[in-house]
Amino acid sequence: MEPRFDVVQVTNRNLAMELVRVTEAAALSAGRWMGKGNKEMVDQAAVDAMRQALDGVDMSGVVVIGEGEKDEAPMLYIGEQVGNGNQPEVDVAVDPVDGTRPLSQGVPGALAVVAIAERGSMYAAPPGVFYMEKIAVGPALKHVIDINAPVAVNLDRIARVREAHIDDLTVVILDRPRHQEIIRQIREIGARIRLISDGDVAAAIQAAMEDYTGVDVLMGIGGAPEAVLAAAALKCIGGEIQCKIWPRNDEERERFKQDGIDLNQVYRTDDLVKGNDVSFAATGISGGELLDGVKYFGWGARTSSVMMRSRSGTIRYIQARHQWRRKSQVMPHPPLQEAAE
Numbered sequence: 001m002e003p004r005f006d007v008v009q010v011t012n013r014n015l016a017m018e019l020v021r022v023t024e025a026a027a028l029s030a031g032r033w034m035g036k037g038n039k040e041m042v043d044q045a046a047v048d049a050m051r052q053a054l055d056g057v058d059m060s061g062v063v064v065i066g067e068g069e070k071d072e073a074p075m076l077y078i079g080e081q082v083g084n085g086n087q088p089e090v091d092v093a094v095d096p097v098d099g100t101r102p103l104s105q106g107v108p109g110a111l112a113v114v115a116i117a118e119r120g121s122m123y124a125a126p127p128g129v130f131y132m133e134k135i136a137v138g139p140a141l142k143h144v145i146d147i148n149a150p151v152a153v154n155l156d157r158i159a160r161v162r163e164a165h166i167d168d169l170t171v172v173i174l175d176r177p178r179h180q181e182i183i184r185q186i187r188e189i190g191a192r193i194r195l196i197s198d199g200d201v202a203a204a205i206q207a208a209m210e211d212y213t214g215v216d217v218l219m220g221i222g223g224a225p226e227a228v229l230a231a232a233a234l235k236c237i238g239g240e241i242q243c244k245i246w247p248r249n250d251e252e253r254e255r256f257k258q259d260g261i262d263l264n265q266v267y268r269t270d271d272l273v274k275g276n277d278v279s280f281a282a283t284g285i286s287g288g289e290l291l292d293g294v295k296y297f298g299w300g301a302r303t304s305s306v307m308m309r310s311r312s313g314t315i316r317y318i319q320a321r322h323q324w325r326r327k328s329q330v331m332p333h334p335p336l337q338e339a340a341e
Contacts, residue, residue, distance in 0.1 A: 035106025121275030208239030
């Protein structure tokens with residue numbers, strides 16, 4: 001019997017590789033601005049490069065998670081059509097730079113991120129919802145966490161599954177004033193804490209790949225768009241994220257209630273990304289524990305990326321060597337000697 005040639009599977013694999021080229025383009029452009037103190041240029045460079053790269057991807061995409069509403073962002077705004085218009089029809093979630101501020105300051109941890117799933121499958125937060133309370137773990141722990149349970153209960157459950165002491169556990173959490181109470185509780189229980197300045201998409205992935213990263217769980221409050229991107233990655237890995245909409249103040253709380261938003265509703269991985277065919281890609285920009293950053297040389301650059309697919313469960317790490325002279329596209333910031341030629 002001849003082997004079955006599945007055109008759809010091959011197409012999906014090719015599309016997943018195209019997403020890596022998209023995040024590489026954003027990383028190569030944004031990385032030029034590392035440590036220069038200009039957040040706006042970091043973001044603009046990444047957005048411009050990512051948008052241009054998306055134009056060549058074989059898909060009919062609609063941006064669901066992007067740079068904001070149409071009147072707030074010139075590119076990659078919510079509802080924008082991306083791709084070359086061919087099949088498949090997909091939802092697109094992007095974060096050209098997850099960690100704009102630390103990248104502009106020269107701090108590690110920034111990534112370029114993109115995810116796609118079947119059309120209509122990605123969660124779009126109601127207008128005005130910017131933050132979510134989150135807890136994220138890997139496959140072995142997906143059935144033991146409960147975002148409504150106290151911190152002590154979740155950590156005790158995690159330790160039991162791990163067959164470890166609580167003081168062996170590592171919790172990753174954003175370093176923000178709003179987390180003072182949860183940090184106090186974690187310290188009181190005895191678990192270790194890894195504070196991060198930004199980038200909770202990468203942190204959620206680290207928590208889901210605990211055997212490689214040493215991070216057991218992500219806890220705390222972060223961006224709502226980042227929750228969807230993290231859910232896309234965790235769907236590929238087999239992990240779990242649980243979220244609840246978090247109002248920043250009493251005024252927001254009251255407005256959400258008037259808008260009929262249920263603040264007690266728990267959004268799980270399958271609520272945030274309902275599709276069964278999800279692809280996720282990320283490229284390191286300033287480097288971190290998940291991926292190395294962009295390294296520039298006179299002849300070109302090196303990048304480090306990760307690509308995931310939910311259908312196959314495959315996770316690929318890609319080390320790429322980019323040569324300016326052999327690039328088919330013109331780089332946004334070519335080396336000086338080439339720019340003069």
